[in-house]
Amino acid sequence: MTEKTVRVRFAPSPTGFLHLGSARTALFNFLFARKNAGKFILRIEDTDKERDKPEYEKDILENLEWLGIKHDEFFRQSERLEIYKKYLRELLENGVAYVSEESEGDRKQVIRFKNLGQKIVFNDLIKGEISFDTKELGDFVIAKSLDEPIFHFANVVDDREMGITHIIRGEDHISNTARQILIWQALSASSTDRGGELPSYAHIPLILAPDRAKLSKRQHGETVSIAFYREQGYLPEALVNYLALLGWNPGNEREIFSLAELIELFDLAKVQQSGAIFNVEKLEWLNREHLKKISNVQFLISNEVKKILRLREDNKTKEILDKIAPIVLERISKFGDIKEMAERGELAYFFQAPEYPKELLLWKKDKDENRTRERLIKIREILRGDLGGEASLGGFASKEIKDRLMALAEKEGRGEVLWPLRVALSGREKSPDPLALLEILGKEQSLIRIDKAINILE
RNA sequence: GGCCUCAUCGUCUAGCCUGGUCUAGGACGCCAGGUUCUCAUCCUGGAAACUCGGGUUCAAAUCCCGAUGGGGUCACCA
Numbered sequence: 001m002t003e004k005t006v007r008v009r010f011a012p013s014p015t016g017f018l019h020l021g022s023a024r025t026a027l028f029n030f031l032f033a034r035k036n037a038g039k040f041i042l043r044i045e046d047t048d049k050e051r052d053k054p055e056y057e058k059d060i061l062e063n064l065e066w067l068g069i070k071h072d073e074f075f076r077q078s079e080r081l082e083i084y085k086k087y088l089r090e091l092l093e094n095g096v097a098y099v100s101e102e103s104e105g106d107r108k109q110v111i112r113f114k115n116l117g118q119k120i121v122f123n124d125l126i127k128g129e130i131s132f133d134t135k136e137l138g139d140f141v142i143a144k145s146l147d148e149p150i151f152h153f154a155n156v157v158d159d160r161e162m163g164i165t166h167i168i169r170g171e172d173h174i175s176n177t178a179r180q181i182l183i184w185q186a187l188s189a190s191s192t193d194r195g196g197e198l199p200s201y202a203h204i205p206l207i208l209a210p211d212r213a214k215l216s217k218r219q220h221g222e223t224v225s226i227a228f229y230r231e232q233g234y235l236p237e238a239l240v241n242y243l244a245l246l247g248w249n250p251g252n253e254r255e256i257f258s259l260a261e262l263i264e265l266f267d268l269a270k271v272q273q274s275g276a277i278f279n280v281e282k283l284e285w286l287n288r289e290h291l292k293k294i295s296n297v298q299f300l301i302s303n304e305v306k307k308i309l310r311l312r313e314d315n316k317t318k319e320i321l322d323k324i325a326p327i328v329l330e331r332i333s334k335f336g337d338i339k340e341m342a343e344r345g346e347l348a349y350f351f352q353a354p355e356y357p358k359e360l361l362l363w364k365k366d367k368d369e370n371r372t373r374e375r376l377i378k379i380r381e382i383l384r385g386d387l388g389g390e391a392s393l394g395g396f397a398s399k400e401i402k403d404r405l406m407a408l409a410e411k412e413g414r415g416e417v418l419w420p421l422r423v424a425l426s427g428r429e430k431s432p433d434p435l436a437l438l439e440i441l442g443k444e445q446s447l448i449r450i451d452k453a454i455n456i457l458e
Numbered sequence: 459g460g461c462c463u464c465a466u467c468g469u470c471u472a473g474c475c476u477g478g479u480c481u482a483g484g485a486c487g488c489c490a491g492g493u494u495c496u497c498a499u500c501c502u503g504g505a506a507a508c509u510c511g512g513g514u515u516c517a518a519a520u521c522c523c524g525a526u527g528g529g530g531u532c533a534c535c536a
Contacts (some may be wrong), residue, residue, distance in 0.1 A: 415495040430497040
């Protein structure tokens with residue numbers, strides 16, 4: 001049996017930014033095409049002169065590319081008006097369509113499809129058998145004029161012309177399917193040049209907002225657009241992974257996938273039948289998982305920190321950036337979180353000595369200023385290498401230094417020693433552990449900050 | 459409202475087709491405990507679901523019917 005080459009299309013209209021739902025539709029089409037060694041066609045359905053905007057098309061193209069969803073062929077309906085006109089004429093000549101005089105609407109004449117009102121049954125790859133009685137559709141409009149086809153018509157003509165074998169789209173199109181099949185059949189009967197079997201349909205469930213309604217720009221704002229997540233600093237691979245998992249799963253418990261792995265595993269039969277609520281928390285988790293996987297994550301984090309803190313490019317800065325990148329990685333789920341860290345003051349102290357109130361130095365279980373000061377002095381002695389005259393043993397923040405600090409902490413109480421040390425170094429009640437801080441700041445800077453703390457307690 | 463469609467933890471889901479192995483598994487989130495002081499990470503544990511009602515059957519989350527509930531769609535938009 002020779003199977004026809006799989007050809008699928010993603011057909012957005014440039015009336016808005018690429019949003020979560022359409023991106024997932026594009027993704028499923030793309031995965032299906034790649035999995036089956038077929039072609040993925042991108043077709044811009046810009047037949048609505050009033051609402052289409054070039055910047056929306058640009059946004060769709062850019063974000064699809066960002067996600068890694070590459071098309072094999074590209075079309076724009078506004079450039080194919082002659083083709084629709086040809087078919088329109090043909091249907092008119094055959095009496096399948098007719099020019100109708102209108103009393104309502106903004107045209108006095110439109111082209112309507114002569115609907116015989118038959119029953120349409122099709123087998124949806126995801127939903128199963130679906131049947132419609134097309135009687136209630138009436139003679140629907142297929143074009144405003146010979147030069148202005150509307151969606152249903154242009155869409156079907158192109159699916160025929162482009163040899164589409166599988167139509168994978170959102171289930172909000174289910175009710176459009178009946179009239180599109182009607183048009184398809186009419187075209188099949190009248191045109192001589194292109195035959196073509198009716199494509200298979202696969203209507204995928206919708207992505208829902210937390211209120212269970214279909215995601216829409218109007219109701220749910222900018223959080224529905226891909227660009228929004230891109231700006232927040234999510235990884236495209238995480239978004240692709242999450243979108244794929246919304247309504248599809250491989251049938252086992254695995255959840256982390258690269259695009260290549262998704263292509264390998266994708267199967268329409270495993271697509272869900274009911275809508276799925278978009279959950280940012282799971283996306284954030286997935287993004288964290290992907291952050292851990294990408295090789296240049298430390299470099300990217302360093303750059304981001306440098307940019308946000310407006311740091312100079314010197315060796316010392318670079319050294320610190322390299323050291324804090326892993327620490328930042330542990331605390332973010334997306335690159336955008338770095339900015340928030342900076343705003344909360346969780347970054348600046350790495351690069352300049354912090355200001356803090358004296359009370360912060362005091363550990364909750366021992367608020368005595370003198371004892372705290374004495375402990376800091378002991379810490380200073382250890383760091384200087386003043387204790388026992390063995391300063392030459394190892395470098396700064398070496399195992400010896402750490403062992404001594406911990407020995408002191410064991411003796412005096414961990415919180416009693418480590419808390420004031422951390423505050424002295426970071427000026428904050430929440431930070432990485434003080435030993436790590438010592439390593440990042442270096443001997444000189446650490447001692448400056450400890451001296452400062454000792455002075456504050458004087 | 460008509461038509462179409464769907465229904466397992468709060469959320470994403472496995473299991474359903476080919477009934478028994480399901481006292482229903484995993485993940486996110488949440489809660490508790492642990493890991494050198496705080497935070498983060500990590501580890502361990504925990505709470506949490508088969509919408510309801512009939513039927514078929516020795517046996518139903520799984521098959522059938524109905525109810526209820528959710529969603530979609532009803533343009534000279536796509």
